[in-house]
Amino acid sequence: MAPRVLISDALSPAAVQIFKDRGIEVDFQPALGKDKDKLAEIIGNYDGLAIRSATKVTPKILANATRLKVVGRAGIGVDNVDIPAATAKGVIVMNTPFGNSITTAEHAIAMMFALAREIPAADASTQAGKWEKNRFMGVELTAKTLGIIGCGNIGSIVADRAIGLKMKVIAFDPFLSPERAKDIGVEKVELDDLLARADVITLHTPLTDKTRNVLSAEAIAKTKKGVRIVNCARGGLVDEAALAQALESGHVAGAAFDVFITEPATENPLFGHPNVICTPHLGASTTEAQENVALQVAEQMSDYLLRGAISNAVNFPSITAEEAPKLKPFIELAEKLGSFAGQLTDTDIQTVRITYDGAVASLKIKALTSAAVAGLLRPALADINVVSAPSIAKERGIVVEETTREIAGDYESLITLTVITEKMERSISGTVFADGRPRIVDIKGIKVDAEFAPSMLYVTNEDKPGFVGRFASLLGDAGLNIATFALGRDRQGGDAIALVEVDGTVPGELLAKVQQLPSVKQAKPLVF
């Protein structure tokens, strides 16, 4: 069945065409994002949800999203998506981190010019027939200092354009390296320095616990008198009420805001002030940017839904379309090794150690580890998947360790999963043969050679004569056919393992009889 995608925001129709061309069924309902009840009602019919900022992907929406595999944000900010809830549900969340950066930087520059020359007020006055030539006295931007808070993708484009305008550019960004600052021609400064020196301040950080209210009342008080403030990043970076007061007092000469603490903003402390310019979150709204982000998100979502390739996910490592088929058999192996260990482990798991030997060590092992952990915890938590597994393991206090060794041993690639509980440590190793099928090659240091089959019986016993005969007779007497039989032991007369593929479910009475065989230590049915 073809995957189904819902577009619940005003994306460019270019996205619809891409989905159709890729063989994906698509419903384009651009106003649906604003109707959360309706969205919650129908989201269960879709594998993918493509959004901008109007759709709020809340835990309630996710709870109904029984088929959902991916949320694609045609744009940058994913603060309208509950990422922990999506991750816990195993839903990939991806964005398009560059598609609207130039456009948004241009909007910030436009806002700066609009403030410097009071263009909106001058326009309104002129069109009202007033011709107030003496009312509007602007400021020149050349040689002024622009202070950029957050110098990432958009901030650095703003810096580039401002340098072109002959402004002096200073930036506060704890993650901006001195080399990068030098390369892009900005002076890296501390926040207080920026506040004291900037004639215009423009914000370009995401909204986080650290950046919320970065321009607080206290910070605004440290700015130069006559400063102008531009916010085209996120509402909440500036204390709107404090800014309104600073405008009122004349300390701040003007503010241009595209984003607000509450959106859609129908009321706001900044509204109505003569030196304030507002736009309704238009930063990304150009034909070019919207086409870029719509095409990109549709391609990324299609690649994931059809080929398992992941790019620009905020809650999972990237996997290219070339890597996906190489990873696939190892993901299956890792998940099955995890499942094997999970089905045998009844007590609380403290640590999972996964070792990648040989060629597999050069693949995206984060994805393999997530698959192994998902397999390990699935016997206890049916809903877990590769996306949600790491966060669920973390929540449960399970330590996950990874080791890679690129030198191959007996096998070209080998994955070994070790589970450590309070009482025991158990290891299982597997590989993928040339036929692409995963095999178990070692259990607790005992060599075996078995495929994972839908129904298996795992038996550990003392290596004594007579076990195999009695065991096989019990299965035969119960009418359970043996499909394959793998045996292994650590030494003659030592510990032995039997891993048997059977045609059908192992009945409880048969299991009890196997467990009572003289040399048997443990017998457990396994399903894959």
Ligand SMILES: NC(=O)c1ccc[n+]([C@@H]2O[C@H](COP(=O)([O-])OP(=O)(O)OC[C@H]3O[C@@H](n4cnc5c(N)ncnc54)[C@H](O)[C@@H]3O)[C@@H](O)[C@H]2O)c1
């Ligand atoms: N108005 C719009 O329509 C519109 C359009 C696109 C993006 N945005 C928003 O613009 C913002 C920037 O986007 P971007 O693509 O440049 O992001 P980015 O991740 O490339 O850059 C953000 C920068 O902020 C810096 N930063 C993080 N924490 C900081 C802190 N505590 N103090 C100072 N700097 C800090 C980071 O180091 C990074 O360099 C985002 O919030 C995004 O959602 C708005």
Ligand SMILES: O=C(O)[C@H](O)COP(=O)(O)O
């Ligand atoms: O983060 C973004 O990309 C911008 O805020 C754009 O939001 P929009 O797609 O709703 O215009």
